[in-house]
Structures are given as C-alpha cells and as structure tokens.
Amino acid sequence: MTDTQYDRAPGDALALPDVEQGTTSGVLVYTIGLALAIVLTAMSFWVANTSLLWSGGISLGLTVLAIAQMGVHLVFFLHVTTGPDNTNNVMALAFGVLIVVLVVVGSLLIMADLNHNMMPAAELMNLQMQR
Amino acid sequence: MNIALAIDDDVGLEAPLSASEAGPATKRVVVGFGFWIFLLSDIVMFAALFAAYAVLANATAGGPTGAQLFRQTSVAIETGCLLVSSYTCGLMSLAIGSRRYAATYFAALVTFVLGAAFVVLEVREFAGMIAIGAGPQRSAFLSAFFTLVGCHGLHVTAGLIWLAVMMAQVAIKGFPGTVERRLLCFTLFWHALDIVWVWLFTVVYLMGVIA
Secondary structure (H helix, E strand, O other): OOOOOOOOOOOOOOOHHHHHHOHHHHHHHHHHHHHHHHHHHHHHHHHHHOOOOOHHHHHHHHHHHHHHHHHHHHHHHOOOOOOHHHHHHHHHHHHHHHHHHHHHHHHHHHHHHHHHHOOOHHHHHHHHHOO | OHHHHHHHHHHOOOOOOOOOOOOOOOHHHHHHHHHHHHHHHHHHHHHHHHHHHHHHOOOOOOOOOHHHHOOHHHHHHHHHHHHHHHHHHHHHHHHHHOOOHHHHHHHHHHHHHHHHHHHHHHHHHHHHHHHOOOOOOOOHHHHHHHHHHHHHHHHHHHHHHHHHHHHHHHHHHOOOHHHHHHHHHHHHHHHHHHHHHHHHHHHHHHHHHHO
C-alpha cells in the first residue's frame, strides 16, 4: 500500500521525520512568527499611546491587532494549517472560538442592556413623588 | 468504497489513504489532540474571566482606575519576556525533534528564565498595587483584575514547574515516546498562554489606559 495519511498532532510542524530533515526551515518559521508578533505588539502599544488617531476607533483597532497576533501565533507557533490532516484540530479550535465569542459578547451585551434599562435614580424619585 | 478504491487502482492513482481509512491514529496525535481540547476548555474559562473583567472594568467604587495604576513600560517588558520565551520554546521543540540534548537544555533554560522574569515582574506589580491600597478587596474592578491577571500568572508559574520537571525527565530518561509527548503538550501549553497574554495586555492594560 501507499503511505497512509494520519491526522497531524496539534503543534507539530510536519510528520516527525520531515522535521528532523528540515530544522533550518523550522527555525525560519518560528523567526518569521516572532518578527510578525513583535511588529504587531509594537503597533498595539503605539496605537494605544498616540494622539494621531481618532480616539473612538482605538479600541476597535486594538481588537483587530490582537486578532491578527492571535492568528500569527496559531499559524507560526502552533502550526495550525488548512490541510486535511489538520481538520480535527481546526474544528476543535473553531468550536472553542465560538464558545469564547458567545461568552464574552453575550455577557457584554446583556450587562450593557441591563444598565441601559435601569432607570436613573432621579427619574425613579420623580416616579415615587408622582411628579 | 471498495469499488472506488478498485477504480483508483485501475487508473493507477496511488493516493494516500484518508485519515478515516488509515486506521487508529498514532498515540502522539491522540495525546496532542486531547491536550488541545483541554487547552480550548482552559481558554473558555479565561473567556469567562475576561467577560467578568470587561463588565466590571469601570466599577471602581471611587478607588483608583486602571489608567492610574498600570505602568506601560513594565507591561511592555512582560510582553517581550513572554513572547521571546514562546519563541525559544518553539526552538526547543525543534531540538527535541532532532534529539539534540544541549540545544534542548539551552532553549529550555532561556524559556525558563524569561518565564520566571515575567512572573517576578508581575508579582512586583501586584505587590506595588496592594501596598498603595489597591488590593483585590478595594473595588469590583480590582477584584476582576487580580482574578484574571493572577489566574494567567498562576498558569505561567505552573508551566515553569512543568518545564523544570520535564528537563529532569529528559536528563534521566532521554527521549522515549512518553517524554516526547509530554514535551509536545508543554509546548502547546506555553504557546496557548502567550495567546491569552496577547488578549490580556490588549484588553486589560492598553484599553484600560485609553479609557
């Protein structure tokens, strides 16, 4: 039979024998990841401290930079790919991201909504005083 | 399916078997995937702490705010320490793959020192905040802050202990399959902690300073 194709363990760059051959390219992958991560981190700190940008958009910009850096870490450090041997890892990751987004965005939405619906103290007084 | 295979053979295509036809996966894949699932559940727990922090970020109860407490230089140094230690951890996994003992020990040592520097900086930051009366009991904001950042710090500390134990195992046992799988899990853990830290410094420190 031909060589069988197993799933790849999360974090493994390639099947092990290939890694032994290609240590130099492995170092290159990690170094590119480090360089990109440093650039994105530096950009985050700059964006948070500069007065050049519209202050209303800075939170959104920081979020985008964090998502980009998370992608860099996943691809260059954890070797997540779109290959068929990585399907299980990616599906588990996608489910995890779904739960994380539900928990964080859901909590923020619900709490903001509750705060919005809470009547300010002054109006509450008016209601009680029948004014 | 057999028919399809037979046709393939006739055509002369020697496509590799798909994952489902290749039989049980290797132990390394099973162990790595199991630990991957654990890490994702750990990240879901962090998501709950992040949500609590984000909701309570402005509930300072008249106490100090994030903008008054956070020192960006110390956060930047901590970020650099953790990022470079994640890089050396990756280099360590390459050294393990090619069975180079000296390179493994050296990369592990650099990873450990940078991780320890991160923990020391964070403990000093916490001690300074508690000393000026901004401890976790001061306000809901500070409770959420110490829970979230402290939980990450505890993870890093546990990772340092794990790394030391793994190096002792490499020294005594060498690189049998068991030790190699444990090292794979450790590298996954360390990279995942760095991803959590990316969100921590973005959401807690940088957004806390601009708000």
